Amino acid sequence: MKTRVYDVIIIGAGAAGLTAGIYCGRSGLDTLIIEEDSIGGLANKSYHIGNYPGFPNGIKGLDLMDAFYEQALAAGVQFRFESVQSLQIDKIKKSIETNNCRYESYAVIIATGGQPKKIGAIGEEKFMGKGISFCTVCDGAETKGKIVMVIGTGDTAIDQSIYLTQFADFVFISSNNPIGQLDCTDKEKLKWLPQEKIKVLWNTKIHEFCGTDHLSKVVLEDMDSKERFQVTCDYCFEFIGFTPNSVLVEGRIELDKDSGIVTNAKMETSNPGVYAIGDVRKKVLKQLATATADGAIAASEVKKYIDHLIK
Numbered sequence: 076m077k078t079r080v081y082d083v084i085i086i087g088a089g090a091a092g093l094t095a096g097i098y099c100g101r102s103g104l105d106t107l108i109i110e111e112d113s114i115g116g117l118a119n120k121s122y123h124i125g126n127y128p129g130f131p132n133g134i135k136g137l138d139l140m141d142a143f144y145e146q147a148l149a150a151g152v153q154f155r156f157e158s159v160q161s162l163q164i165d166k167i168k169k170s171i172e173t174n175n176c177r178y179e180s181y182a183v184i185i186a187t188g189g190q191p192k193k194i195g196a197i198g199e200e201k202f203m204g205k206g207i208s209f210c211t212v213c214d215g216a217e218t219k220g221k222i223v224m225v226i227g228t229g230d231t232a233i234d235q236s237i238y239l240t241q242f243a244d245f246v247f248i249s250s251n252n253p254i255g256q257l258d259c260t261d262k263e264k265l266k267w268l269p270q271e272k273i274k275v276l277w278n279t280k281i282h283e284f285c286g287t288d289h290l291s292k293v294v295l296e297d298m299d300s301k302e303r304f305q306v307t308c309d310y311c312f313e314f315i316g317f318t319p320n321s322v323l324v325e326g327r328i329e330l331d332k333d334s335g336i337v338t339n340a341k342m343e344t345s346n347p348g349v350y351a352i353g354d355v356r357k358k359v360l361k362q363l364a365t366a367t368a369d370g371a372i373a374a375s376e377v378k379k380y381i382d383h384l385i386k
């Protein structure tokens with residue numbers, strides 16, 4: 076049987092992939108989205124999204140993603156629910172193998188997202204979204220007048236700890252480093268931390284998250300003495316890294332040191348006809364607003380790329 080050749084195949088139906096789909100479909104491109112799990116991706120996990128423009132009272136992630144899906148269907152986008160296992164991207168015509176099919180297209184948009192790394196302590200799953208967060212832009216404003224714990228001392232952790240002091244009454248930072256050793260690029264930042272609002276708990280790791288319906292305290296362990304102690308806190312922000320789902324193109328497309336796909340401002344990767352958008356790419360702000368912007372840009376570039384191929 077002859078394999079159908081799509082104009083563009085988008086891998087991943089999160090906010091980035093769905094937006095790219097809407098734009099591709101509306102510009103007349105024959106578009107397929109392949110999704111291995113559920114439509115909506117990471118945003119489905121957000122019970123309340125308060126910073127996506129257009130919803131002054133916030134919106135549930137699931138509801139927002141349902142609306143994106145409806146709009147993609149209305150734009151003529153087709154969907155397959157399969158897991159992409161491998162890609163052949165070095166020729167003009169790209170080939171995509173899933174767990175049970177093979178597809179072809181002239182352009183591929185990688186929108187496979189990623190996951191924030193978790194600490195793995197007792198109670199973490201229970202309090203996810205109920206005090207434990209990975210995103211101060213999303214949940215920082217909720218910490219007004221509260222006590223907060225931040226995990227990590229990398230660039231994001233330190234910057235976000237300072238950011239949180241404008242809302243929270245006090246911010247503890249748990250660091251598994253010896254006294255005085257930050258992981259962030261600017262080691263001098265320690266001098267600038269507002270001592271009256273931030274305290275670093277050196278040489279500690281999180282043992283357990285506790286509370287009833289919402290996080291109310293964290294049990295830490297001193298890494299030398301193994302002694303455990305409690306810190307009362309209402310929110311805990313984990314900043315120990317993010318893992319982009321870029322394994323499909325590892326070794327064939329340029330990635331940064333954290334495995335994010337490197338793109339230019341047009342969302343083009345180092346391989347012609349292959350674009351990357353949303354959380355899977357190297358970027359400074361991983362949010363819905365930036366995922367949708369990436370999707371719109373990539374789709375408009377794909378349209379130009381395909382028109383040029385056809386001429």
Ligand SMILES: Cc1cc2nc3c(=O)[nH]c(=O)nc-3n(C[C@H](O)[C@H](O)[C@H](O)COP(=O)(O)OP(=O)(O)OC[C@H]3O[C@@H](n4cnc5c(N)ncnc54)[C@H](O)[C@@H]3O)c2cc1C
Pocket residue numbers: 086087088089090091092109110111112113114115116117118120121123124125126127157158159160186187188189191208209210213214320323352353354355361362363364366
């Ligand atoms: C806890 C939490 C709360 C957040 N809250 C907010 C908020 O309030 N506001 C905000 O703006 N942002 C928020 N964010 C960030 C936001 O959710 C992400 O930036 C956004 O959802 C990323 O969209 P994406 O499409 O790039 O990736 P994703 O949503 O991760 O979508 C990627 C999709 O690709 C699929 N996929 C992966 N590999 C394959 C494969 N091999 N084959 C087929 N499909 C595949 C996945 O199943 C997934 O559906 C939050 C993030 C987290 C973790």
